[in-house]
Amino acid sequence: MSQISTALLLKTKTVLIRDVVCNGECRHKSDEECAHRTSLVYPYHGVFKRHVGQNDVVAEANQMLFFNHGQEYRISHPVDGGDSCLDLMIDETVLRELAPKEQLQSGESVIFHRQRRRIDPRAQALVAMLRHGLSRNIAESLEAETLALTLVRRSLGERTSHEAGASFGRQRLVDRAKLVLSSDLARRWTLAEIAKEVGVSPVYLTQVFQQVEAVPLYRYQLRLRLARALDLLGSYDDLTMLGLDLGFSSHSHFSAVFRQTYGLTPGEFQRSAQLKPKHYATR
Numbered sequence: 001m002s003q004i005s006t007a008l009l010l011k012t013k014t015v016l017i018r019d020v021v022c023n024g025e026c027r028h029k030s031d032e033e034c035a036h037r038t039s040l041v042y043p044y045h046g047v048f049k050r051h052v053g054q055n056d057v058v059a060e061a062n063q064m065l066f067f068n069h070g071q072e073y074r075i076s077h078p079v080d081g082g083d084s085c086l087d088l089m090i091d092e093t094v095l096r097e098l099a100p101k102e103q104l105q106s107g108e109s110v111i112f113h114r115q116r117r118r119i120d121p122r123a124q125a126l127v128a129m130l131r132h133g134l135s136r137n138i139a140e141s142l143e144a145e146t147l148a149l150t151l152v153r154r155s156l157g158e159r160t161s162h163e164a165g166a167s168f169g170r171q172r173l174v175d176r177a178k179l180v181l182s183s184d185l186a187r188r189w190t191l192a193e194i195a196k197e198v199g200v201s202p203v204y205l206t207q208v209f210q211q212v213e214a215v216p217l218y219r220y221q222l223r224l225r226l227a228r229a230l231d232l233l234g235s236y237d238d239l240t241m242l243g244l245d246l247g248f249s250s251h252s253h254f255s256a257v258f259r260q261t262y263g264l265t266p267g268e269f270q271r272s273a274q275l276k277p278k279h280y281a282t283r
Contacts, residue, residue, distance in 0.1 A: 003022070003023045003025065004020060004021070004022045004023075005020075005021045006018050006019070006020050006021075007019040007021075007135070009130075009131070009134035009135060009144075010134055010141065010144050010145075010148075012141055012145055013091060014090070014091050014094055014145050014148075014149075015088060015089065015090050015091070015094075015144075015145055015148045015149070016088070016089040017086065017087070017088055017089075017130065017134065017144070017148060018086075018087040019084070019085075019086060019087075019131060019135065020041075020084070020085045020086075020087050021082070021083075021084045021085075022048070022075075022077075022082050022083050022084075023082040024046065024048070024077035024079075024080065024081060024082030024083060025077075025082075026075070026076065026077060027076065027077055027078065028076055029051055029074040029075070029076045030074050030075045030076065031074070032072050032073070032074055033072070033073055033074070033075070034070065034071065034072050034073075035067040035068060035069055035070065035071050035073070036069065036070075037069055037089050038066065038067065038068050038069045038089075038092070038095070038109065038110050038111060038112070039066075039067045039087050039088060039089045040064055040065075040066060040067075040087075040088045040089075040090070040152060040155065041059070041064065041065045041066075041067055041085050041086070041087050041088075042064050042085060042086040042087075042088070042119070042123075042127045042151075042155075043059045043060055043061050043063065043065075043083055043084070043085045044061050044084055044085065044086060044124075044127055044128070044131065044227060044230070044231050045061070045083060045084040045228065045231050046060075046079070046081045046082050046083035046084060046182075047059065047060040047077075047078075047079050047081075047083060047178070047179065047182040048075055048076065048077050048082075048083045049075070049076045049077070049078060049175075050065060050073050050074070050075055050115070051073060051074040051075070051076065052071060052072070052073045052115060055115060056172075056175065057115045057116050057175075058175040058178045058179060058182075059083070059085075059116070060178060060182050060224060061124065061223075061224055061227035061228065061231075062118055062119065062124075062220060062223050062224060062227065063116050063117070063118055063119065064116065064117055064119050064123070064155050064161075065115060065116045066112040066114065066115060066116065067087075068111045068112055069109045069110070069111055070109070070111075071111075078179055079179055079182050079183045080183075084231075086127050086130065086131050088148055088151070088152065090148070090149075090152060092109070092110050094149070095110050095152070096110050098149065098152050098153050098156060099112070099156055100156060100158070103156060114163055116164070117155060117156070117161045117162065117163050118161060118162040118163075118164065118213060118214075118215075119154070119155050119160075119161050120154070120160050120161065121223060121226070121261045121262055122154060122160065122262075123151055123154045123155050123160065123161070124223070124226070124227045124230060124262075125230065125262050125269075126147055126150060126151040126154065127151065127230075128230035128231065128233075128273070129147060129273055130144060130147050130148060130151065132233075132234055132273050132274075132275055133147075133273065133274075136234075136274070136275075138273075138274050162213070162214050164212050164213060164214075165212075166208075166211065166212040170208050170211070170212055171212060173198060173200065173205070173208055174208060174209055174212045174213060176197070176198040177194055177197075177198050177205060177209060177217065178220075180194050180197045180198065181194070181220070181221050181224060182224065185221075185224055185225050185228055185246060185247065186225075186245060186246050186247035187247065188247055189221070191205070191206065191217070194217070205217065222257060222261075223261070225246045225247060225248070226257065226258060226261055226262070228246060229242060229243075229246055229254075229258065229266060230262075230269075233266060233269060233270045233273070233275050234270075234273075234275035239251065239254075239255075239266045239267055239270070240254075242254070242266065243255070243266075254266065255267075
């Protein structure tokens, strides 16, 4: 049975934020659980699958998931390493004001139609800023609340997030590709290798992935690596080693794509978030 640890980072009338870490020992479907409040869950490390009825969702750092009030679900970990997530519970009145009406079911409780949305790099950076700031007691409550509402607004925006729509077969194919990428973020996968793992041709894989996720496969992998970098910036003194450990060819390559994606170099982000490495870590 997987072991879960939960750290309360912030609790106000507007938002409750928790850091939830699971060791992932449960490789098969867990016992059924039920969400008692609607929450928005942002994976920032590792990968897991959530099973709601016949609907399976792969959860990783490019996604945010809706854990809807009263919804029963199971969790499994098809890839080693467990997972870590930032869990946000927003006051229902505030959340209803933030959420576009077309994304919600009718009723008294705030319940979303879909299981997930793909988030953009800016939202990933906000997740990192929130978690690092609160866990290190740097961010004050007002700042954290403001960042949290900005994150939710961005996660639900039509221009800053993406709601995947695809047939069951195509979604399963894309999810298998995501699990392959997540199994080894630092590996320099070739298209042929990934296609072989999921059992389709390289051409078909690139076409379907682009159609379902609205981004190319290579860019999706890049964002997974960069999200992991955001998670690890507080643990590395040597940012060159961080880039190399995540599969980048050089520090200049890592720094350039990080800045292109987040608007800051890794060092600048580290300083802006006041991340003083506590120890040296390896991938």
